[in-house]
Amino acid sequence: MFAFDIPIDIQEYKATPVHIASKSQQKKSTENFDYIIGVCSLVKNPPVPEDTAENVLSPRGQTSVYLREKENRKLDWSHWSVKVLSAPQHAELKESGSANFHYIPTEKDYLGPDKTTFLVEIGEITIKVIYHFKVMRVVGGTDGYDPYVEHCPKGIVWKISSYTSNLEQSGITHSYSLNY
Numbered sequence: 001m002f003a004f005d006i007p008i009d010i011q012e013y014k015a016t017p018v019h020i021a022s023k024s025q026q027k028k029s030t031e032n033f034d035y036i037i038g039v040c041s042l043v044k045n046p047p048v049p050e051d052t053a054e055n056v057l058s059p060r061g062q063t064s065v066y067l068r069e070k071e072n073r074k075l076d077w078s079h080w081s082v083k084v085l086s087a088p089q090h091a092e093l094k095e096s097g098s099a100n101f102h103y104i105p106t107e108k109d110y111l112g113p114d115k116t117t118f119l120v121e122i123g124e125i126t127i128k129v130i131y132h133f134k135v136m137r138v139v140g141g142t143d144g145y146d147p148y149v150e151h152c153p154k155g156i157v158w159k160i161s162s163y164t165s166n167l168e169q170s171g172i173t174h175s176y177s178l179n180y
Contacts, residue, residue, distance in 0.1 A: 033119075033128040036160040037066050040152035043091075043114075045105040045135045055103045056096065059118040059129040066157045067127075075122050085117040085128070090135060103133065111135050130160070 039062050048054040059082050067073040082099035090110045093101040103116075114133040119126065134151045148156065 033126045035063075035067070035071075035125075035162045036128040036130065037063065038154065038158050038160050039129060039131045040134075040148070040154065040156055041103070041131050042134050042136055042147055042151055043103045043105070045110060045137065046108065047104050050094065050096065050102050050104070057093070057101045057103055057116075057118075057131060058099070059101075059120050059131075060099045062157055063120045063122075063127050063129055066159070070157075070159065075125065077122060080120070080122045082121075083119050085119050086115075088114045088116040088131075088133065090114045091133075105135060111137065 039059075041057065043055045060080065064075075064077070067075060084093060084101075087093060088103065090107050090112075091103050091105045091114060093116065094104055096102050112135055114135055116131045116133075118129045118131070120129055121127075136147070
């Protein structure tokens with residue numbers, strides 16, 4: 001008897017779906033990113049008026065500069081988004097248009113480190129942007145003193161990690177900095 005000659009009770013037959021995905025079809029989990037970059041930012045406390053350019057964060061701008069200058073990537077920014085993944089501990093973030101944010105200290109006398117994290121998505125590319133803050137009374141340099149040299153030894157923007165072709169996260173292979 002051939003297999004096709006065996007009667008099958010359709011009601012007892014249950015199909016098992018099978019999904020086969022190649023590595024190119026696999027979606028990275030929300031904890032995996034194409035790039036992770038760090039940004040050093042010096043911010044003032046007491047807070048500055050919100051209509052000034054001081055204490056303004058631009059995760060989209062920092063990502064664009066980094067990818068263009070250090071990775072030589074020119075991306076189509078027609079579909080992009082920015083969202084806050086973690087808020088700073090000693091401040092609040094207020095969106096100020098075009099995905100820029102004002103860092104507004106919430107503790108009157110706080111001076112020291114702080115951190116916030118953003119997710120920047122450009123099409124299918126995901127970038128985690130980690131801002132490392134140094135909250136200070138005065139940010140601008142005087143008499144040739146550049147506070148960024150002292151407080152940002154890696155530069156303004158640097159690469160923390162990226163993905164290899166097999167979607168496994170790699171550590172720091174090299175570090176870049178943008179000083180401007």
